[in-house]
Amino acid sequence: MKSRIIFIIALSLFIMMVTVFVGEPYSIRGLEEVASIKPPKVQDENHLWQLLKAFEKRNSINNYGFFSRGIKEIAVESAESEEYGSQSNDYSDTNIQVKGVDEGDIIKTDGEYIYHLQHHKLNVYMAYPAEKLRFVSSLEFGEDFNFLEIYLHDEQLIVIGNKTEHNELKPNATGAYSTPHYNYYRNFTKVIVLDRKSKDLKVLKEFEIEGDYFSSRKVNDSLYMVSNKNMYTYLPMPRIIVNGKYEYKEKQVIETPYYKEDNSEMINIPVEDIYYFPNFTTPEYMTISTINLKDLSSNVHLETYIGASHSIYASTENLYIANTIYQEVSTWNRNAIGETTTEIHKIKLQDGKTSYAGMGLVNGKILNQFSMDEKDGYFRIATTTGDIWRDDEFTSKNHLFILDNKLEVVGSVNNIAPTERIYSMRFIGDKAYMVTFRETDPFFVIDVKDPTNPKIQGYLKIPGYSNYLHPYDENHIIGFGKEVYETKQGFLDGGLKIAVFDVSDVSNPIEKYKVEIGGRGTHSQLLNNHKALLFDATRNLLALPVTVYSEEESTNNFWKGNFKFQGAYVYHLDMENGFNLKGEITHYTEDDYQKAGIYHYYGDKDIQRIIRIDDVLYTVSEEMIKANKLDDLKEIKSIIHK
Structure with a gap:
C-alpha cells in the first residue's frame, strides 16, 4: 500500500513538472521517449521492407500501395523587412519571418539589378537608375526544369526548382519492376549556383536530389533545403489472402532517392544511411540537403529520414519540421472521432551541416509556419483541435504550447475560443498574437514571457478576420x-x-x-x-x-x-x-x-x-x-x- 501511494505521488509530481495547464487540462497523448535521441537507421533493404509492411498494418489504406499526404509548403510568412546598401543604393528585401534567416522568392534585387523567375526562365534587368531600366539577359534550362525560387548570396545567384525526368522502365533479371511497368517520370529538386557578376551567368555548382521541392532557408553561408520523395506504387502490391489475412507473395523494390552533384554520376543514397522515425505515418523519404555557399567545392551534406514534412520553421540555430498526423476513422459518422497531433522534429544547424536534435508531440494541427517560433531555447507552437462544424465536446479548440530544449512541454494555454479555428498567428518577443474566427474575429494577446506559465492577457472581438499578422512596432500589429x-x-x-x-x-x-x-x-x-x-x-x-x-x-x-x-x-x-x-x-x-x-x-x-x-x-x-x-x-x- 505504501509503495502504491509513493508511486501515485511521484506520478503526480511528474505530470506537474512536465506540463503547466491554464484552464481545463488538455493531455498530450502518444509521445514516445525519443526526444534528443537520434532516430534509428535502416539496416538493409529487407529491414526497409519490414518497416513498410509494419506501416501498412498500422494504417487503413487500400490495396493500391503506399500513399503520402506530404504537400509543398504554402508560403504564409513574414517579418520585419531590413534594408541593405549596394553602391550607395538602399532597397527593400524579401519579407521574411526571422531576422538572419533568408527565404527564397520569385523576385530578388541587389539594388542595381532585378532578378525575376518566369516558370522556365530567369530574367535579369538593370533597374538602377530607373530611367535606364532595361532587359539584360535571360537564362533557360529547358521545359523540364521549372524555376521556383531564387536567393542572392554575395556574388552568387541561387536558383531552386523542380526537374522532371521521363524514363521507360524495363524488368530486371527476375522479371520484377522496381516501380509500375509503364513509361513514368521522376521528380528532382535541382539547385544551380550562378556567378551573377559574369555576363553569361556562369554555373558554379549544380545539385539534384530526387523528390519534390518543399522549402528552404539560407542562414549565413549555408543553404538548407527540404525535399520529399514518395515511396508509393501505383499498382496493387503483390499480396494474397491467407486465412483471411493479406500476405506478401513477393518483395517489391523500394528505391532510395537518387542524387547527383555537378558532373558526377547519378547514384542512390545508401539504404544504410537512411534514418526512420519510429511509427512513421507517411511512407516518404524526406531529405535535408545542405550546400556550403562559401566553399562550393565541398560535397553537399545529406540527411534522409523516412517521414514527412508538412511545414517548417527555422531560426539561426535550428530547423523545426512539423508533421501533422491524422488518425483515420472508419466512417463519416458524426460520432466518429479522428484525433490529430503534430509531430515536431528538431534539426540542429551548425557549420553547414545538420544533425538530429530531438522530437516532440503536441495535440492539434498547425496553420502554417507562423504557428511556430523559437526564443531563448524554447519552442512555441499554436494548434487547433477538433472540428469547427461540431457542436459537442469535440468541437474545434485552440491551444498554445511551449516546449523546452528537449521538446518536452513545459507550459500551455488550452481551449482558446471553442467552436473557432486559428486564422493567423504571430510570435513577437514575449508576446503571441492569435486570431481565431467563425463569425467574429477574436484577437488574442498572450503573454509567453514565462515559458512555464503562458497566459491570455487580453482580447478583442471585431467583425472580420486576419489571415496574416505583421509587426509595425512593439505596440502595434497590422492584420x-x-x-x-x-x-x-x-x-x-x-x-x-x-x-x-x-x-x-x-x-x-x-x-x-x-x-x-x-x-x-x-x-x-x-x-x-x-x-x-x-x-x-x-x-x-x-x-x-x-x-x-x-x-x-x-x-x-x-x-x-x-x-x-x-x-x-x-x-x-x-x-x-x-x-x-x-x-x-x-x-x-x-x-x-x-x-x-x-x-x-x-x-x-x-x-x-x-x-x-x-x-x-x-x-x-x-x-x-x-x-x-x-x-x-x-x-x-x-x-x-x-
Missing part, C-alpha cells in the same frame, strides 16, 4: 484579411481588410485604424503569401498587390462583385493618421479592362511583387516591370518581358 458582414444568408466575406491593432495596453487591445478595399471577392495573394508585402516603417510605406471587386450595381452572377481593378495599392501609414492611400499602380491598359468586363481572369499582367530601390517603386508581373516615383507614383519607365 491583413477580410471584412465580414452578417446578412439574411448568414455571415459573408466583404472586401479586403487591413487593420492596425494597438496592444500598448495588453489587457485591452483595440483596433486603432482600418481600411477596407473593394467588396465581395476582393483578394490579395498576400493573404496566402507574406512575400507579396512591401512594408517599410521608416518610410511609412505599405504596398500590396490587390484584385478589386466592387459590389456597387453588381451584375456578376457569381458570389463576387464586378471586377474593377488589378494592381498595387500604395499607402502612407503612420500611427498619428492611420492609412492614407497614395495611389494605385496597374499593368492593365484601358483595353484590358474593357476586355475583362465584370470578370477577372488571372493573367500575365497581374502584379506579383512590389520592391523599392531608393525613392522608386518597381512593380513586377509576368509580362512587365514598371518603375514609378515613390512620392507621387508618376511612371518613370516600363518594359515588357522578353
